[in-house]
Amino acid sequence: MRCIFLLCLLVSMGFSATLKGNHVERNNVAEKASHQARNPVDDVIRDALEIVRQLMLNGTAATPILDPFFVEYLLVNFESPDANLILQIDNTWVTHMAEFIIDNISTNMVRLTMELALSLPNFNIDGHYAMDGILLNLFPLYGSGSYYIHVFDVSLGGGAGLSMGVPPQIRDLHLDFTFQSLEVKFDNLLGGGSLEALIETVINELAKEVVDAIWAIINEPFCQLIEDQINQALANMGGEGSELAVIPDSKEVGNANAYLDEVLAELRQVLYQTPGIDPKTLPDAYTEISGGHAAIYNGWLIGLSSIHRSADATLDYAGRFIMFNGSAGYSNMQAGYRVQVEVWGTGPDAEAFALIRSVDFFFSFKIDAITGAVTVNDFNIYNIGQIDVEINGLAPFDWAFESIAELIIKTIKDDLAQTISSVILELLRQVVEGNPPPPPPQAAKILQIKF
Structure with a gap:
């Protein structure tokens, strides 16, 4: 039986027409068109x-x-x-x-x-x-x-x-x-x-x-x-x-995109079903401004359950161990705060909204193919992108917008970094532990040995 790869290669490239008497056989041209259409x-x-x-x-x-x-x-x-x-x-x-x-x-x-x-x-x-x-x-x-x-x-x-x-x-x-x-x-x-x-x-x-x-x-x-x-x-x-x-399995060992996509699909369900994750409560914060202070409270964040792969992932087999490296992140998460401004004993109550355009992090897990244990080998949040802030109801204290926006952005960034490096990373590790990649051949042999 011939490999379908060859069949599809011929379909993709087209069959060459047969030359007879310095002319092209018409039925071969028709056959070529028929194969391409099918x-x-x-x-x-x-x-x-x-x-x-x-x-x-x-x-x-x-x-x-x-x-x-x-x-x-x-x-x-x-x-x-x-x-x-x-x-x-x-x-x-x-x-x-x-x-x-x-x-x-x-x-x-x-x-x-x-x-x-x-x-x-x-x-x-x-x-x-x-x-x-x-x-x-x-x-x-x-x-x-x-x-x-x-x-x-x-x-x-x-x-x-x-x-x-x-x-x-x-x-x-x-x-x-x-x-x-x-x-x-x-x-x-x-x-x-x-x-x-x-x-x-x-x-x-x-x-x-x-x-x-x-x-x-x-x-x-x-x-x-x-x-x-x-x-x-x-x-x-x-x-x-x-x-x-x-078809021979031509999948490169280093390509783990499909596996990471499966892991993140399961993680999205876990995050969605975990109380306090999506939506998430943001911490209150406070800053001094000219003549008074501004406070942000009742903060919320939506979108942590929308995690997706943001770059290629790899699997590297070394004996009984598997190194799993990948990048994941978020796009267009939304957040909000109530804002209280007080200057010389007076000030408005306002409402702020924020759009977090992108967040990306790299992780590296070491997986023991025999015991199933997964440990964190490396982790790095390499991108917390632009955060757009809008504040409604601040007038006539619009001059304080920049200080309040900076407070909101810093608070969101700090909380995101803490949440991803602890909660999200740990849940991701648990999902990988519960849904491991295929073991390397060496580990499969070891598993067959009776001690």
């Missing part, structure tokens, strides 16, 4: 995407529904030469995402890649908003109520790496998001004087930022669902009796 891997992926569509609409006990997709809360800070606006949206539903069209699937067995192109005629964003800001540093613009954004002619294009192991798998799927036009409406929008044309321009630009922010939230679970279903379909394709089953 790429078996592409067909499996296409069928898996139809399963994705159904799972987005109906979900399962293990798969949340993605259409409609619920966004409980999102804060958008919009700044342009014409306007400065703060937009809060909540109770927002995103619909029609499952109506995607499969424009192209192309696997290449030479470069070991999969290209994927999807499109959407439109999808809708509907919810509640509250807005406050100013136009041209002069005219107020504010309002609250219902809003909608309808997005038209959406393109989702990207791809993934392809691992020709047993079974073959895709990895690191990414999809870039673009669209052609929007239809936007914010009810009860007030202010702005007679600047109707400027308001329309600003609101359209603001809506684009909302769409980008919401896609950033949807993107990870959407890509993960696609990747999981394609890999499951490829695994089923490689069952007993299938030519895929005779």
Whole structure:
């Protein structure tokens, strides 16, 4: 039985036409086109995407529904030469995402890649908003109520790496998001004087930022669902009796991305179910300001259960031990505080919101393949990225904004570093201990010895 890798290689590169009498045999050209059209891997992926569509609409006990997709809360800070606006949206539903069209699937067995192109005629964003800001540093613009954004002619294009192991798998799927036009409406929008044309321009630009922010939230679970279903379909394709089953296991020892993804999927469930983790209470803090002080209290943080892989992972076998190295992190976590300012015996009570754009850390575990014990060999938080802070209700003490924002940022960073280095790292270690990688051959032999 020939290896399916050779079959797919021929499919990917195309069959050479046969030369007879200095001309190309027409039936060979037709055969080439027929084989290219019937790429078996592409067909499996296409069928898996139809399963994705159904799972987005109906979900399962293990798969949340993605259409409609619920966004409980999102804060958008919009700044342009014409306007400065703060937009809060909540109770927002995103619909029609499952109506995607499969424009192209192309696997290449030479470069070991999969290209994927999807499109959407439109999808809708509907919810509640509250807005406050100013136009041209002069005219107020504010309002609250219902809003909608309808997005038209959406393109989702990207791809993934392809691992020709047993079974073959895709990895690191990414999809870039673009669209052609929007239809936007914010009810009860007030202010702005007679600047109707400027308001329309600003609101359209603001809506684009909302769409980008919401896609950033949807993107990870959407890509993960696609990747999981394609890999499951490829695994089923490689069952007993299938030519895929005779592919030699070409997986490099050093590639542990799939294993880390499995570990983090389990860790996300643990974090979600652990009380006090997501949402998490942030510590109170205090700082002196000119003529008085500012205090932050009733702090909260959302997003610790959304941990994901942020770089390649490796497994290195050395005798009975396995060194497991990887990087994980977070994107767009949200936090908030109540703020109390007191200067000469008076001051406002305000509310602060923060967006933590990225957090990444490296870990190294030493795993005893015989006893199953996992110890921390190395750990480093190498990135706590930009933290954007907005404070509402501070006037007329806006001059204290910078000191309060610095206090909030420092408190969040310190608490994140402490939480990740203790709670998250320990839970990650426990998950690895409960779900170890395959032991090295040396350890398997030792396990068979009777003492």
